[in-house]
Structures are given as C-alpha cells and as structure tokens.
Amino acid sequence: xxxxxxxxxxxxxxxxxxxxxxxxxxxxxxxxxxxxxxxxxxxxxxxxxxxxxxxxxxxxxxxxxxxxxxxxxxxxxxxxxxxxxxxxxxxxxxxxxxxxxxxxxxxxxxxxxxxxxxxxxxxxxxxxxxxxxxxxxxxxxxxxxxxxxxxxxxxxxxxxxxxxxxxxxxxxxxxxxxxxxxxxxxxxxxxxxxxxxxxxxxxxxxxxxxxxxxxxxxxxxxxxxxxxxxxxxxxxxxx
Amino acid sequence: xxxxxxxxxxxxxxxxxxxxxxxxxxxxxxxxxxxxxxxxxxxxxxxxxxxxxxxxxxxxxxxxxxxxxxxxxxxxxxxxxxxxxxxxxxxxxxxxxxxxxxxxxxxxxxxxxxxxxxxxxxxxxxxxxxxxxxxxxxxxxxxxxxxxxxxxxxxxxxxxxxxxxxxxxxxxxxxxxxxxxxxxxxxxxxxxxxxxxxxxxxxxxxxxxxxxxxxxxxxxxxxxxxxxxxxxxxxxxxxxxxxxxxxxxxxxxx
Amino acid sequence: xxxxxxxxxxxxxxxxxxxxxxxxxxxxxxxxxxxxxxxxxxxxxxxxxxxxxxxxxxxxxxxxxxxxxxxxxxxxxxxxxxxxxxxxxxxxxxxxxxxxxxxxxxxxxxxxxxxxxxxxxxxxxxxxxxxxxxxxxxxxxxxxxxxxxxxxxxxxxxxxxxxxxxxxxxxxxxxxxxxxxxxxxxxxxxxxxxxxxxxxxxxxxxxxxxxxxxxxxxxxxxxxxxxxxxxxxxxxxxxxxxxxxxxx
Numbered sequence: 139x140x141x142x143x144x145x146x147x148x149x150x151x152x153x154x155x156x157x158x159x160x161x162x163x164x165x166x167x168x169x170x171x172x173x174x175x176x177x178x179x180x181x182x183x184x185x186x187x188x189x190x191x192x193x194x195x196x197x198x199x200x201x202x203x204x205x206x207x208x209x210x211x212x213x214x215x216x217x218x219x220x221x222x223x224x225x226x227x228x229x230x231x232x233x234x235x236x237x238x239x240x241x242x243x244x245x246x247x248x249x250x251x252x253x254x255x256x257x258x259x260x261x262x263x264x265x266x267x268x269x270x271x272x273x274x275x276x277x278x279x280x281x282x283x284x285x286x287x288x289x290x291x292x293x294x295x296x297x298x299x300x301x302x303x304x305x306x307x308x309x310x311x312x313x314x315x316x317x318x319x320x321x322x323x324x325x326x327x328x329x330x331x332x333x334x335x336x337x338x339x340x341x342x343x344x345x346x347x348x349x350x351x352x353x354x355x356x357x358x359x360x361x362x363x364x365x366x367x368x369x370x371x372x373x374x375x376x377x
Numbered sequence: 378x379x380x381x382x383x384x385x386x387x388x389x390x391x392x393x394x395x396x397x398x399x400x401x402x403x404x405x406x407x408x409x410x411x412x413x414x415x416x417x418x419x420x421x422x423x424x425x426x427x428x429x430x431x432x433x434x435x436x437x438x439x440x441x442x443x444x445x446x447x448x449x450x451x452x453x454x455x456x457x458x459x460x461x462x463x464x465x466x467x468x469x470x471x472x473x474x475x476x477x478x479x480x481x482x483x484x485x486x487x488x489x490x491x492x493x494x495x496x497x498x499x500x501x502x503x504x505x506x507x508x509x510x511x512x513x514x515x516x517x518x519x520x521x522x523x524x525x526x527x528x529x530x531x532x533x534x535x536x537x538x539x540x541x542x543x544x545x546x547x548x549x550x551x552x553x554x555x556x557x558x559x560x561x562x563x564x565x566x567x568x569x570x571x572x573x574x575x576x577x578x579x580x581x582x583x584x585x586x587x588x589x590x591x592x593x594x595x596x597x598x599x600x601x602x603x604x605x606x607x608x609x610x611x612x613x614x615x616x617x618x619x620x621x622x623x624x625x626x627x628x629x630x631x
Numbered sequence: 632x633x634x635x636x637x638x639x640x641x642x643x644x645x646x647x648x649x650x651x652x653x654x655x656x657x658x659x660x661x662x663x664x665x666x667x668x669x670x671x672x673x674x675x676x677x678x679x680x681x682x683x684x685x686x687x688x689x690x691x692x693x694x695x696x697x698x699x700x701x702x703x704x705x706x707x708x709x710x711x712x713x714x715x716x717x718x719x720x721x722x723x724x725x726x727x728x729x730x731x732x733x734x735x736x737x738x739x740x741x742x743x744x745x746x747x748x749x750x751x752x753x754x755x756x757x758x759x760x761x762x763x764x765x766x767x768x769x770x771x772x773x774x775x776x777x778x779x780x781x782x783x784x785x786x787x788x789x790x791x792x793x794x795x796x797x798x799x800x801x802x803x804x805x806x807x808x809x810x811x812x813x814x815x816x817x818x819x820x821x822x823x824x825x826x827x828x829x830x831x832x833x834x835x836x837x838x839x840x841x842x843x844x845x846x847x848x849x850x851x852x853x854x855x856x857x858x859x860x861x862x863x864x865x866x867x868x869x870x871x872x873x874x875x876x877x878x879x
Contacts (some may be wrong), residue, residue: 154630187481194461194631197464197465198464199460199461199464199465199630199631200631201630213467214465214466214467215467217465219461219462219465219466221458221461221462221465223458224461224462225457225458225459226459226462227387227391229390229391229394229395230387230390234390234418238386238387239462239466240384241379241380241382241383242380242383242384242463242466242467242468243466243467244379244380255591263381286462296465365422387643415691418691418694418695419687419690420693420694420726420730421690421726422687422690422726425687425724426687426691429683429687430684430687430688431682432684433681433684442810553678553679553680553681554676554677555675556679557677584680585679585680588680588682588683589680590680590681590682590683590684591682591683591721594683594721594724595689595723596682596683596722596723596724597723598723
C-alpha cells in the first residue's frame with residue numbers, strides 16, 4: 139500500500155504567451171510528480187527547467203494549461219510557501235510582518251502573538267523583530283521568509299531556494315528547521331541548487347529538465363548509480 | 378473578513394508611512410495658507426476666498442494622492458512579488474482588492490480630515506465665518522475621490538501604474554463633464570452615437586451632479602436629499618468598479 | 632576640494648543668472664486694456680464643480696484689472712465681460728455685483744452697471760443693497776424728467792425688504808416729492824415716520840412740512856390718506872406735530 143500523497147501532479151502543462159505578438163512558450167510539458175506525506179522532497183534541475191513554475195501552479199499562483207494538481211492537505215490554509223528571492227513589505231517590522239501573515243490565516247490575537255514570538259526565536263531574529271524589513275540583510279529576509287511560511291503550522295511546506303543568500307550559520311539553522319518539520323510529520327518540498335543540502339535533508343528527489351520530470355526516486359537510489367549526487371545529477375540532466 | 382481587515386491595516390500602514398504622502402500634505406497645507414493672501418486682495422471677501430480656494434487645494438491634492446497612491450498599490454505588490462506571499466495563503470483576489478481599497482480609504486480619510494480641519498480652523502481664526510459646510514464639502518470631496526481611487530485600482534489591475542494614474546485623472550475630468558455627455562445623448566441625430574453616448578454617460582462617474590463648493594460659499598443651497606442620493610450613487614459606483622477590478626485580477630497570473 | 636568649490640561657484644553663478652534675468656525684466660508687463668475673458672457658458676459646461684472657484688479667481692483678476700487701469704490709462708474695456716463672467720458663474724456673489732457696478736461707472740458704462748444691478752436684484756430678491764444701489768444709480772446717472780421717480784421706486788422696493796436701513800423710505804419720499812408725486816411722497820414720509828427712531832421721526836416731520844400745503848384745510852385733506860394707513864396712536868402723534876403751529 140502506497141503512502142498518502144501531500145501533493146500529486148499529473149500531466150501538468152503550462153504555456154505562456156510572451157511579447158507583443160503573444161508568442162506561445164511551453165514552460166511545462168507534462169509534469170508528473172507525487173510527494174508523499176512526511177517526505178522531504180527535493181525538486182532539482184537546471185535554471186529554466188520549470189521547478190518554480192511547477193510550485194507556482196501547485197499553489198494557484200498560475201493556472202495550468204492542462205493536467206491536474208491535487209493537494210493532499212485541506213486547502214492553502216495548511217500550506218506554507220517561501221518564494222525564491224523573497225521580497226516583503228519593507229515598511230513593516232519583522233514582528234509586524236509575521237503578525238500580518240498570521241492574520242491572513244485567520245489566527246486569533248492570542249495564538250498569533252505566541253506563534254510570532256516562537257517563530258522569531260526559531261529563525262534567530264528576536265533581536266531584529268522590531269526593525270523595519272528595509273534594514274534587513276538578504277540572509278535575514280530569507281529567515282523571515284521561512285518564518286512566514288511556517289506561521290500557520292502547515293502540513294505541506296514549499297520552499298523555493300531556501301538556502302540562497304544565507305551564511306553558513308543560517309544554512310545550518312534552516313536545515314535544522316527542515317529536519318524538525320520532518321520529525322513533526324510535516325511534508326517539505328524544496329527547490330535547490332545546493333546538492334549537498336539536498337543529500338543531507340531529502341528522502342526523495344525529482345530532477346526536472348525542459349519542463350518535464352526526467353527522474354524520480356530516493357537519494358539512495360540515486361547514489362546507487364553514481365558516486366555522488368552531483369555526478370548523478372550531471373549524468374541525468376546531460377543524458 | 379479578517380483577511381480584508383489585515384490587508385486594509387497593512388495598506389494603511391504602507392501608505393501612511395510613505396514620505397511622499399507627507400510631502401504632498403505639507404504642500405497642500407501651504408497652499409491652503411496661501412488662500413490668506415488671496416483673501417487679502419479680495420476687498421473684504423477673505424472668508425469666501427479662503428474657503429473656496431482652500432477646497433480647491435483639498436480637491437487637487439486629494440486627487441493627486443488618490444490617483445498616484447491607488448495606481449501603485451496593486452502594481453507594487455505584483456512588481457515586488459509580495460503577491461506570492463499573499464496568494465500562497467488562503468486569500469482571495471477579491472479580498473485583496475477590497476482590503477487594499479479599504480486601507481487606502483483610511484489613508485485618504487486621514488489626509489482629507491487633516492486638510493479639512495486645518496482649513497476650517499484657519500477660516501475660523503482669520504475670517505471668523507467658518508461653517509460646518511466646509512467640513513461637509515470635504516466629506517463630499519472624499520466620496521468623489523473614493524470613486525477615483527476605485528477606478529484607478531481597476532486600471533492598475535489591467536496595466537502599468539503610470540497608465541492607471543493617467544486614466545484615473547482622465548476619469549475625474551470626464552466625471553466633471555458628465556452632463557455634457559448627457560447633452561450628446563439628446564442630440565438624437567444618429568442612433569449609434571446616441572447609444573454610445575448613453576454608454577459613456579453611464580460608465581463615467583457623475584461628479585457634476587452636485588456642486589459642493591457652491592454650497593459652502595453660500596452660492597447654492599444644498600438639497601440634502603440630492604446630496605444623499607448622489608453619495609449613494611457614488612458608493613454603489615465604487616462597489617461595481619471594485620467588483621470589476623477583482624474580476625480582472627482573478628485572471629491574473631504571477 | 633577645488634572641484635567642489637568650482638561646482639558650488641558654477642551653481643551660484645547660475646542662480647545669479649536666473650535671479651538677474653527675472654529682476655531685470657520690467658517689474659510688470661504693461662497693462663493691457665483688453666484681456667481675453669472666456670464666456671461663462673464655457674466654464675458652466677466644462678467645470679461645473681469649480682464654478683464658484685473660477686468666479687472667485689476672476690473676481691480677484693477683476694479687482695486687479697480695475698486697480699491697474701483706473702489710476703493709469705483709465706481704459707477698462709474688458710470690465711463688462713469680467714463682471715458678467717463672475718456674476719453669471721456665481722449669481723449670489725453680492726460684492727461682485729456691487730464692486731462691478733461701481734467699477735463700470737469708472738469705465739464710463741453706467742448703462743451696463745445698471746443692468747448688472749438689475750440682474751443681481753433678480754437673482755437676490757431678498758438683498759436690499761441691489762434696489763438701494765439701483766435707486767442711487769437711477770438718480771445719479773439717469774436722464775430725463777422721470778429719473779427721480781424711477782429712483783424713488785427702487786428706494787421704495789429696498790425699504791420694503793426686511794433688514795433694510797431706515798433712511799431708505801426717507802430717500803424714497805424725498806425723491807417722490809422732487810419728482811412731483813406729492814401724494815405718494817406723503818405716504819412714504821408716513822412710512823419713514825413709522826419705521827424709524829426719534830431722529831427718523833424728526834426727519835419725517837421735516838419732510839412732510841416741506842411737501843404739505845401750508846393752508847390748514849388743504850393740509851388736513853392731504854394727510855387724510857396717510858391717516859388711514861397708520862395706527863391711531865402714531866397718526867395722532869404725527870398730526871399733533873404737524874399742526875403744532877396751527878393750534879395757537
């Protein structure tokens with residue numbers, strides 16, 4: 139018996155129209171993907187492979203041209219998302235921003251306060267909680283981004299390049315957060331270029347190229363075919 | 378509801394903390410004080426001149442705030458990709474548009490209240506004939522600007538912020554000429570032009586139906602029934618335009 | 632450091648040029664007796680919500696225009712159009728009519744001034760200023776035999792408006808007498824007597840003395856219509872005053 143899915147994508151296609159003459163460009167050419175519950179799933183692929191678009195379609199930020207997306211959780215209330223190179227409201231302080239996100243999930247004032255403070259602690263931004271986001275460094279923005287993705291205690295967490303811009307300490311902290319999410323039975327899907335992090339964290343991976351998933355399997359399966367994950371990745375994407 | 382409130386509060390904070398807004402308001406207050414000078418060369422019509430030109434300043438600067446802030450609101454969220462954060466959460470596009478609009482209503486209320494009370498106190502202190510009608514006129518200007526804001530937000534969901542600002546101003550001007558469009562419908566020479574004029578007449582907001590400033594300077598006696606009807610009409614207009622904006626925005630991908 | 636100093640000097644020099652240019656222009660462009668004044672219809676059609684604001688702006692322009700020319704070349708060619716514009720856009724702007732009317736006299740256009748005031752009275756029938764000034768204009772600038780009577784009629788109208796000053800019936804009565812309408816003048820002096828204080832009553836008696844016949848019986852007859860229009864106590868007091876000389 140297979141484990142229940144947190145996210146199931148079938149035959150997903152996405153065509154966008156660009157330029158003045160509305161030229162059609164097919165970004166996704168039939169993506170099939172299944173993320174099981176409690177997986178830490180790595181979505182890998184070179185730039186332009188369609189990783190971010192896949193995530194955006196899964197979240198409803200883009201509409202699919204064809205195919206299906208099924209969230210295994212009960213709507214977006216149970217999903218957390220960190221966009222790539224996140225940009226937030228720079229006129230808000232870290233605390234105000236997290237409070238705002240919590241309000242969007244309909245959390246009551248009491249829960250909101252506790253949740254915001256504990257998240258600020260978890261991402262190491264307690265000291266900067268009252269500072270406006272315009273004064274945050276790139277690493278601090280990445281951390282507050284992760285905090286906002288977790289503000290609703292989601293079942294499924296989608297992280298687009300979560301390690302980008304972080305210093306080594308920041309990376310360790312994010313890894314710790316992902317591990318703790320896994321321990322608490324949550325499902326995590328993340329895009330990353332940093333294969334060592336993927337190796338360390340992921341239970342399963344999918345490799346995308348030119349709008350298709352060309353390989354899916356566990357990290358162990360990948361390592362069975364090549365000495366390192368980097369070698370395996372290169373082998374698959376250049377095949 | 379909670380989400381609309383959250384977005385509204387956030388929008389209020391965003392706009393009220395904008396330094397450009399402070400600069401515009403300070404400039405408007407300077408212009409209102411400038412009415413003192415105009416009053417001094419008016420051969421004893423100090424109060425009338427201050428009220429009339431003060432209200433023009435309130436309208437003009439209110440319009441600038443309405444058009445330029447409203448045009449940037451939605452566009453900035455898309456441009457800076459903060460929409461990813463919003464719409465990856467269970468926030469509907471309609472809630473977003475409504476929240477943004479309500480937040481801006483709060484900012485506009487603060488701006489106009491500041492200018493209106495300042496004008497009232499200045500007239501009271503200098504000319505001694507301040508009347509509550511001045512504040513009523515500011516309220517009516519506010520209602521007009523709500524319609525301008527809604528229209529500008531609608532245009533900003535379609536295209537660029539600059540285009541939305543320009544179109545917002547165009548709609549304000551067109552709204553002032555609403556009765557001229559109505560006279561076009563009465564020419565009745567050509568059924569197509571007549572029908573087209575009717576469509577345009579219905580689409581553009583009617584800002585020329587009530588002249589609030591004339592009431593303040595004692596020119597016209599305001600018929601309160603007409604004012605209430607007109608306010609109701611403009612608020613209904615706002616609802617329709619925002620619904621259209623939400624509809625357009627629903628189709629948008631990020 | 633040197634570059635910064637040079638930059639500052641260049642900027643200051645440019646600022647100097649800007650100021651010098653403006654200051655060296657004639658302080659004021661020569662006043663033009665004819666200026667373009669748009670039709671009121673234009674503003675009514677294209678900016679109805681700013682109707683009064685435009686009227687106010689043109690009122691200020693009108694005052695400046697008058698001031699510039701009245702002490703200079705005395706040419707006020709565009710004044711009629713300005714007064715028309717301001718008062719059409721803001722028909723209840725009393726001061727614009729009154730200032731305009733007096734300015735039009737300086738422009739040598741008493742006829743236009745009179746029409747402007749007539750229009751003002753039509754728009755503001757509750758304002759005594761209009762008929763009062765119309766009376767003055769009719770008396771001062773009117774022509775022909777009937778001008779005193781026309782003026783008196785305006786003063787009568789003004790006197791009938793609540794809140795009007797009590798000298799108006801006296802003016803009306805005096806002009807009626809001057810115009811040969813003694814009967815009406817007597818009635819008007821009666822009104823002046825009723826409307827006023829001690830001073831006004833004294834003036835009314837003096838006025839009646841001037842207009843009434845000296846002969847006792849004729850005087851009695853002339854006063855009969857007035858007696859009917861006045862409350863008894865006032866009428867008796869007035870009669871007593873007017874027949875003081877005849878009692879002895």
